[in-house]
Amino acid sequence: MKKKKSPLKALKLSRKNRQKAEKPAARKNESSSGNDQGLNKPPVSPLNVLHDAADLLDDHLITEDGQVDIPNTLPVLAVRDIVVFNYMILPLFVGREKSVHAVEAAMTGDRYVMILTQKDESVDNPEHEDLYQTGTVCMVMRMLKMPDGRLKVLVQGVSRAKVKRFISSDPFHIAEIETIDEPQIQELDSTQEALVRSSREQSEKILSLRGISSTDIMSVLNNVDDPGRLADLIASNLRMKVAAAQSILECEKPVERLTLVNTQLTQEVEVASMQNKIQSMAKEGMDKAQKDFYLREQLKAIKRELGESADEAEEAEELRDAIAKAKMPKEVRKETEKQLRRLEAMHPESSEATVIRTYLDWMIELPWSKQSRDRLDIIEAKKILDEDHYDLEKVKERILEYLSVRKLNPSMKGPILCFVGPPGVGKTSLGRSIARSLKRKFHRMSLGGMRDEAEIRGHRRTYIGSMPGRIIQAIKQCGTRNPVIMLDEIDKLGSDFRGDPSSALLEVLDPEQNNSFTDHYLNVPFDLSKVMFICTANVLDSIPRPLLDRMEVIRIPGYTEHDKINIAKKYILGRQCTENGLKEKEMIMPDEVVSKIIKEYTREAGLRNLEREVGSVCRKLARKKAEGEKGPFEVTGDNLHKYLGIPKFLEDEKEYELPAGVALGLAWTPVGGSVLHVEVSAVPGKGKQLLTGQLGDVMKESAQAAVSFARKHAEEYGISPNFHEEQDLHIHVPDGATPKDGPSAGVTLVTALVSALTGIPADPELAMTGEISLRGRVLPVGGIKEKILAAVSLGMKRVLIPARNVKDLEDIPDELRNKIEITPIERIDEIWPIAKAK
Numbered sequence: 001m002k003k004k005k006s007p008l009k010a011l012k013l014s015r016k017n018r019q020k021a022e023k024p025a026a027r028k029n030e031s032s033s034g035n036d037q038g039l040n041k042p043p044v045s046p047l048n049v050l051h052d053a054a055d056l057l058d059d060h061l062i063t064e065d066g067q068v069d070i071p072n073t074l075p076v077l078a079v080r081d082i083v084v085f086n087y088m089i090l091p092l093f094v095g096r097e098k099s100v101h102a103v104e105a106a107m108t109g110d111r112y113v114m115i116l117t118q119k120d121e122s123v124d125n126p127e128h129e130d131l132y133q134t135g136t137v138c139m140v141m142r143m144l145k146m147p148d149g150r151l152k153v154l155v156q157g158v159s160r161a162k163v164k165r166f167i168s169s170d171p172f173h174i175a176e177i178e179t180i181d182e183p184q185i186q187e188l189d190s191t192q193e194a195l196v197r198s199s200r201e202q203s204e205k206i207l208s209l210r211g212i213s214s215t216d217i218m219s220v221l222n223n224v225d226d227p228g229r230l231a232d233l234i235a236s237n238l239r240m241k242v243a244a245a246q247s248i249l250e251c252e253k254p255v256e257r258l259t260l261v262n263t264q265l266t267q268e269v270e271v272a273s274m275q276n277k278i279q280s281m282a283k284e285g286m287d288k289a290q291k292d293f294y295l296r297e298q299l300k301a302i303k304r305e306l307g308e309s310a311d312e313a314e315e316a317e318e319l320r321d322a323i324a325k326a327k328m329p330k331e332v333r334k335e336t337e338k339q340l341r342r343l344e345a346m347h348p349e350s351s352e353a354t355v356i357r358t359y360l361d362w363m364i365e366l367p368w369s370k371q372s373r374d375r376l377d378i379i380e381a382k383k384i385l386d387e388d389h390y391d392l393e394k395v396k397e398r399i400l401e402y403l404s405v406r407k408l409n410p411s412m413k414g415p416i417l418c419f420v421g422p423p424g425v426g427k428t429s430l431g432r433s434i435a436r437s438l439k440r441k442f443h444r445m446s447l448g449g450m451r452d453e454a455e456i457r458g459h460r461r462t463y464i465g466s467m468p469g470r471i472i473q474a475i476k477q478c479g480t481r482n483p484v485i486m487l488d489e490i491d492k493l494g495s496d497f498r499g500d501p502s503s504a505l506l507e508v509l510d511p512e513q514n515n516s517f518t519d520h521y522l523n524v525p526f527d528l529s530k531v532m533f534i535c536t537a538n539v540l541d542s543i544p545r546p547l548l549d550r551m552e553v554i555r556i557p558g559y560t561e562h563d564k565i566n567i568a569k570k571y572i573l574g575r576q577c578t579e580n581g582l583k584e585k586e587m588i589m590p591d592e593v594v595s596k597i598i599k600e601y602t603r604e605a606g607l608r609n610l611e612r613e614v615g616s617v618c619r620k621l622a623r624k625k626a627e628g629e630k631g632p633f634e635v636t637g638d639n640l641h642k643y644l645g646i647p648k649f650l651e652d653e654k655e656y657e658l659p660a661g662v663a664l665g666l667a668w669t670p671v672g673g674s675v676l677h678v679e680v681s682a683v684p685g686k687g688k689q690l691l692t693g694q695l696g697d698v699m700k701e702s703a704q705a706a707v708s709f710a711r712k713h714a715e716e717y718g719i720s721p722n723f724h725e726e727q728d729l730h731i732h733v734p735d736g737a738t739p740k741d742g743p744s745a746g747v748t749l750v751t752a753l754v755s756a757l758t759g760i761p762a763d764p765e766l767a768m769t770g771e772i773s774l775r776g777r778v779l780p781v782g783g784i785k786e787k788i789l790a791a792v793s794l795g796m797k798r799v800l801i802p803a804r805n806v807k808d809l810e811d812i813p814d815e816l817r818n819k820i821e822i823t824p825i826e827r828i829d830e831i832w833p834i835a836k837a838k
Helices: 015-031 046-058 097-108 190-209 215-222 227-235 242-250 254-284 288-306 310-325 330-345 351-365 378-388 393-408 427-438 470-478 501-508 545-549 561-579 591-601 608-626 640-644 697-712 743-758 784-794 803-811 828-835
Strands: 002-005 067-070 073-079 089-094 112-117 134-145 151-168 174-179 416-420 442-446 484-488 532-537 552-555 662-669 672-684 689-692 727-732 766-768 798-802 821-825
Touching: 067 151, 073 089, 073 097, 073 151, 089 097, 097 112, 097 134, 097 151, 112 151, 134 242, 190 215, 190 227, 190 254, 215 227, 227 242, 227 254, 242 254, 254 288, 310 330, 310 351, 330 351, 351 470, 378 393, 378 427, 393 427, 393 552, 416 427, 427 442, 427 484, 427 532, 442 470, 470 484, 501 545, 561 591, 561 608, 591 608, 591 640, 608 640, 662 743, 662 784, 672 743, 672 784, 689 697, 697 743, 727 743, 743 766, 743 828, 766 784, 766 828, 784 798, 784 803, 798 803, 798 828, 803 821, 821 828
Parallel strands: 073 112, 416 532, 416 552, 442 484, 484 532, 662 766, 689 727, 766 798, 798 821
Antiparallel strands: 002 067, 073 174, 089 151, 112 134, 134 151, 151 174, 662 672, 672 727
């Protein structure tokens, strides 16, 4: 048994002052949690340690003269995550079996236990070699058994000691120890005094930076003059790693130990200063109303202080890997990597960095080398086209030709097709079907009303909110560099002060240029030569000639009645039944009923109104089914009006007898062909001419040419040679709210004028079209198929067309030509003998 002088005697405070400061601290220590692994941090302050230590002077284990008896052999309590110093009081939760036995052995004896720290905290059952050989002899002040078998103990460091040898390890570690005597320094020299003062000042700085009241604590530190005791007191309250704390504990010389502590204090001051600086920066940049974002501002301040965060470095590396995987062309990759280097050099929170990051995302996500594999099975592609669309043989033939050439020459460029036809004939759906037959991605882009060139070429990155043009956006959405892109309503492009989109499309739709299309946003060329562009338009007149010259025009005229009936049977009836909750067998609609809907409820070149009317019938049948009626439901000619109401177009609109001065002309409009009544009235007057019905300049000029022809050939037709002086002529085309223009009404104006001047009516079964010249020639016009369709729809029996339009009859199906007699004419004088009523 070795007697050791207690260091607590000199540190004992007066009872009165201690009781004021002790009570809350004592309660805190009693309620703190720990285990035999040690606490995450040491007790709150050295003041609490000294107050609790001074209380032990009243305990019977420490005598009033300050002498304690420490046995040479003690049970060993292994702890982890903490190093226990002299004068240190801390609670421990003891749970391991050997540790519990060691504490119980100490309690049955003189309450002393040797506390050693584990070298590796992950070891659950440490052996002798797993423990440091220098530790602290501690006194077990209190012990409480928990319901789960663990012990809660309060220990106090008494003396540093070394293990001479381990005597036993079962049921707990027992070691023979040797206490380390503390050399007494009677008087401090100048160096030691400076070291003591520096340690106190550093401690005060730390307390100040952490916002802790330092008056009481500093009074305790100022009363401790011994370097060793001061070192232990400060070390017990410093946040240190286990290895650093153990090295201080093992240092036997007081001055050297205080030097090590002072070094740790210096580091802690630097850390606390930086932490305080970060907090100050965050608070300065934060509005008072945004306190909820305080932690986020702290994070920003940390990133600013470091200059570069791990996340930013990781993001740059990810972008670099993504650029490598994108397989960009050499020039494009060079520009992309240049922008990445700029991003790395920028502050991550700057607005320019956001712009560059977005730009890099676009460059990475574009399919520079990825393309879908075409379905080059010609028979299968033809089967798909036939499944989706009825007729349209020319279009299907062109697509199959492209596939055939593509199969033989894989490097060929994509075609630029333009489908022209009235609304509702299936132009857009045909593009979707083409994409399906080719097994390519499809994207539809509406150009109607587009006025900004940047919609095509993109915005330059100097503008806020800039982005690529819609062509590049479509490529990105499709994810391949060879999709089918449909440019819908190309005839409805506009232009204003922001530019001309049609001019921007010149590069897009030129096979010789679009292999290096440069979007203003990307600022690098992108190859569009593999893209199949399909444009749609209702008319060609509004498309600029340079743009039209770059496209292969395929006309899709309106459907005949026979076509419409077949399309209705094959597609429309089944689709409308499904959309309205009916089965196909629940609705019976014979061909004659579909024909009646076409004739009396629709008057169009396409199929939209037909589909609407069939949908209206299906909805009414769906209501019957919902009300409990059982199908199938038969729609007949007699009950059709119950579903669709009275007919919108009646057969009696066709006049079986025309008055003199009226002739039937054929016109072509964006929605198909139509039949126009041209009326001429000759009344006594002074030779004035009045033209009404919103006629355009071309049509007015045709009227003047007709009058000149009638004056020249007046005698041949039995007309008064002076009619132009004795009669006023009023030329009118009904439906005055609709503007009308074009050269096709020339022969109709001649016929109506001759009929009015001769008093002989024109044939009501005859419709006509053609441009006239002063020499008496009949010139060719366009839209022959649509015009003949309109004539057949109205029930005309005969039609006159220019002789030079006979070539266009190849596009007219035989079943349509069999319903009407087509007569070609070359000269104007051939018209009247055919046109006058028999």
